[in-house]
Amino acid sequence: MSANENFEAVLTHVERAKEAVIAAVPVARVAPRPLAEALFEFDTELVAAREGMEGWNQEELSLEWIACGNALDESLMSSERIRMEATDMGFESFVGMIGDLIAPLDVFEAAVDRFEELKS
Numbered sequence: 103m104s105a106n107e108n109f110e111a112v113l114t115h116v117e118r119a120k121e122a123v124i125a126a127v128p129v130a131r132v133a134p135r136p137l138a139e140a141l142f143e144f145d146t147e148l149v150a151a152r153e154g155m156e157g158w159n160q161e162e163l164s165l166e167w168i169a170c171g172n173a174l175d176e177s178l179m180s181s182e183r184i185r186m187e188a189t190d191m192g193f194e195s196f197v198g199m200i201g202d203l204i205a206p207l208d209v210f211e212a213a214v215d216r217f218e219e220l221k222s
Contacts, residue, residue, distance in 0.1 A: 103157065105157065106158070106217055108157025108158040109157075109158040109213065112151045112154040112157070112158065112170075113210055115151035116147070116148070116151050116174075116210050118143075119145075119147035119207075120204045120207060122135075122144050122147065123141065123143075123144040123204060124200065126141075127196065127197055127200055128193065137184075141184060141185055144177075148174050148177055148181075149178070152174045152175075152178075155167065155174070162220060163216060166209070166212055166213040166216045167213075169209040169212065169213075170209055170213055172206075172209075173206040173207050173210070174207075177203060177206050177207055180202065181203060
């Protein structure tokens with residue numbers, strides 16, 4: 103597989119991880135996914151993403167590659183901390199916690215942009 107195809111596979115895992123944990127946020131008339139279950143899938147997808155990182159490690163993508171690897175590590179550590187410290191919290195605090203959990207993964211958008219730039 104090409105670096106682009108490997109990156110797309112990693113990105114798919116990252117997006118699935120974000121979707122899994124967002125599903126734990128309560129919304130009107132829909133029961134939220136249990137947080138423990140959502141975090142388990144979040145971690146599973148991020149570990150799979152981490153395992154695929156080497157497939158798109160190239161010199162011209164080194165800054166993005168490092169940032170994405172660090173983001174995966176940071177989100178995995180935050181997930182672990184949430185599992186260990188989870189307490190009852192209000193809706194706004196819960197949503198903020200989920201936002202903080204997935205925020206580091208925004209660096210993958212810069213990597214998408216860099217891949218597009220390199221295609222040109």
